[in-house]
Amino acid sequence: MKRWIQHFHHLARLNWVMVWLLLCCSLILLFPSTLMGGAVSRWTEIYGGWLGVGMLVALSYFASQGLLIGWEWLCDAWSERRQHDQMEQTLSFLDFNEKAVLREFVLQRKSVINLPITEPAVKNLMDAGILTYAYGRPHREKEDENQIRALMIALPARPLLTYKVLGLSRGKMSDEQVEQIMNARPKFAQKGLSR
Template sequence: MHELKHYIQNYKQINIATTWLLLAAALVLILPSTALSVSGLEQWVTEYRGYISIIVISGIAYFIALLLVQAGQSVLEKQSETETMKKIHKMVKVMNTSEQAVVREFIFQKKDIISLPLEAAAVANLIDNCILVPALNSQEIIGTGSKIKLCINIKARALLDHKALGFPEGKMTEQQAQALKAARPAFAKEFYVRH
């Protein structure tokens, strides 16, 4: 769908020209001969009727092709959305303590975007399973061994409740708070808040 919108925006002039050409050609073909004789186009239309018909057929085929591409893009987008949601649901159910700790960092640091190391297995798993996504549209995940700005996928947020993130139920005791602090990933130590 995004690609079709991009195409339509880039080729807006072509689409407008095709629309006008199609309308003009169709109008010439459906006008009665009396109207054409008044305008002096009757002989010209009779002589070039085959070419005008080809223009109409080509214009209609062009717009049918655009509609088919749009329908195909829509179906692919829905399939992709379904696959993403399946991955997210599955991952939320099976997150290990390291992965939970990475996601909890967003809460501990009170940030929407955090730079995380791609070489950390927990981070890589969360990215592969669509829990974490690049924070900037222009940003791409290329290779490993570096940090990248990530955020929690908006589609995953509703599923990441206290239970999914490994928080205890009810009010947290000091011992539970210390256990969660100790479980923080090694790369997060620089963000510890001293009280």
């Protein structure tokens, strides 16, 4: 929708011309001829066809803009639905490493953590739309070998992440369970990454 607001802003003059064309043509054509003077009614009779064409052009312009906005809205809704379905499918088939990466957000109690984007588990989660760049996509990739970036869980994925999906217990965990989870942490998370 933002794109269409910008689109209409760029076409502001054309939009105003079409609004005036529509208003003028429709008012002249729909105004009762008995209330108009002789010269105006004769002028309306002579140019009535052109006024009708002007009104149709303006109406078709606004109808086409409305159809394009509706089409883009449908495409966006379909794309969001497809992405949501892909996220649900990915979350239902997470492997051990991907669960460990997502558990790091819970273990570190942070909404943004530094992760290497070249790591396969992190890359898979980013490709599925579950993880995203925290501060926007970097303009230029650094040449370092790990390519450590600040990542966060994408907003659409947050409601889908449950304790069950992450392999955590909702209640108090035993010392053995805590130790097992801590041992399952990815090596890159245990090292303490810097940005």
